[in-house]
Amino acid sequence: MKAITRIASDTGNPNLSAELQDAIRNRVAFLFVRGGDGFVLRPVSEHGTxxxxxxxxxxxxxxxxxxxPEVKRLVRMIGARWLRFHSARKGWLRVAPQLGWVRQPDDADGLYVFQINL
Structure with missing residues (x-):
């Protein structure tokens, strides 16, 4: 998939596609697809949350x-307290806050981090 190839390049992870497939197959992550749009969502636990x-x-x-709205609904259904993404794309600095995302400190790889608390 062209989008996954671009994301793998942005993150410097050439194994991303295989990692995603394994995680979805092993039910560690979940695929959300609507038309040509999609997301891979991975539940995580941090400090008991x-x-x-x-x-x-x-x-x-x-x-x-x-x-x-639908992704937030699904996240709430599993009892999650937050939704987060990391990105190398500078455009998110302007767009994410307009959608309710709050910028967090950059991650160890220098990616931008945004979160919505639920």
């Missing part, structure tokens, strides 16, 4: 905004 990491996402312009 459950959250969900948007591991990858792709789609036409506006995909995050279109699907955020």
């Amino acid at each position: 459950t959250g969900v990491l948007v591991w990858v996402g792709w789609g036409d312009g506006g995909a995050p905004e279109r699907h955020l």
Whole structure:
């Protein structure tokens, strides 16, 4: 998939596609697809609190905004308290806050981190 290849390049992880497939197959992560848009969601636990990491996402312009309400609903259904994503794309610095995401400190790889508390 072209989007996964681009994301793998952005993150410097050439094994990303195989990691995603293994995680979905082993039910460690979940695939959310609507039309040409999609997300891979991975539940995680930090300090005893459950959250969900948007591991990858792709789609036409506006995909995050279109699907955020449904993704938040799914995240709440598993008792998660937050939703988070990491990105190398500078455009998220402007767009993410407009969608309710709050910037967190950059991660150890220098990626931008955004989170919504639920």
